[in-house]
Amino acid sequence: MAKIAPRAEDLLDWYDQHARTLPWRVPPLSNARPDPYRIWLSEVMLQQTTVAAVKEYFARFTALWPSVDDLAAAPDDRVMGEWAGLGYYARARNLLKCARVVSADHGGIFPDTEEGLQKLPGIGPYTAAAIAAIAFDRPAVVMDGNVERVMARLHDIHTPLPAAKPELKEQAAALTPDTRPGDYAQAVMDLGATICTPRSPACGICPWRDPCAARAAGTAPELPRKTPKKAKPTRRGIAYLARTADGHWLLEKRPDKGLLGGMLGWPGSPWADADPQEDPPLDADWHDVGEEALHTFTHFHLRLGLRVAQIGHSTDVIPTLYRRDTDAEFRLLSPGDFRPSDLPTIMRKAFDLGHGKLETLRDTRP
C-alpha cells in the first residue's frame, strides 16, 4: 500500500475553516497584515505559556503600551509589575531590552528577517521564525512543541526528545510551503493545540489523518517520546513581612539575574535544602505566621516559613536598611505604591497568608 505524503495545502484548507480567533491574530484570507509589534509581544508571552494565561496580559500590555516606542519608554518597574504572575521573568527583562533596541536603533521598526530578529534580546530560533512567518509571511521553519509533536506523529518517529529535534526539523522544513507560510505556521500550531493534542488526540477529524504514520500504527497517543525528567527536591526558607506604623511595606527588589530576577519580593533567608535559618532584615518583634507558603518552581518545591512584624514609622526605619549584605535593594513602599499584583506568585501567596496574621496581631494586641 503506497504511502500518502502529507500536503501543506490540506492543512491550509482546514485552517481557513477552523482557525481560532485570537487577540493578536489576523484571520486567514483577510488580506490584512498583522502588526509586528503585537505578533512579537504575543510570541514572547506565549513562550512555554498557555493561550488562556496570555490573553489578559496581552490585553493589558497593548492597552498600556500600544506601540513598541510606548513600551520602550515605560519604566522598568511598571513593566515588571505588569508581567508579575506570568512567570519566566527573564522574558520581561528581555522584552524591555528588545523594545528599546528596536525603538532606538531601528526607528521602531522590527527587522523582517529571521536573522535580524534573532539578534534581538529574548528572540531565539522559534520566536524569530514565528515572527518572520506570521508578521512578514516569510517561509521560515517554525519549530515549537506543537510542531515537534505533529511531525513525530505524522512520520511515526520514536526517537525521544530532545535527541529527535534535528530529524523533526528536517521533516518540518520539507513541509513548509512558499505560499502562505504565515498561515501555515499558525495552522500547524492550531492543529497541535486542538486536534493533535498531547493526550487523546482527535485523529478521526484530523486533516492529516490519511498520511499520518502514527495513526496507521496506533502509536499517536504515545508520541513524541521524551527522556525522563529528574525529580524535584524540596527547599525551605523564611520570609519576613514588615509593615510600618504608617502602612508602608518593607520589600526588596531582587537582583536581575537568577530566580524571580528583577521582581519585588519579601526579604528573607536563602532557600536551601537544609532546615531554614532565621535571617530577619531588621530587629523587630517577629511573629510566626504558623503556616508556610507552598509553591513549586520549574526544578524544586519550596516551603516558605513566614514571619510578620509591626515596625516603626517609615521615616525612622529607612536608616536601618543598609546593614544587610545582599544583592537585593530594599524598598519601603507606601500603601499607594504597593500593589500585591506586582508580586510574583510565591510572594503574593506569602502576602495573602502574612497579611491576615498581621491584622490578627493588631486586633488582639492593640
Add this chain to the structure above:
DNA sequence: AAATCGTGGCA
C-alpha cells in the same frame, strides 16, 4: 550542553 528559569490547569 545540561541546567536554569514560573505558573496554572488537567488527568
Add this chain to the structure above:
DNA sequence: TTGCCAAGATT
C-alpha cells in the same frame, strides 16, 4: 496527589 504540559531563551 503527583506528574505532565504549554507558541523556549539563555548561559
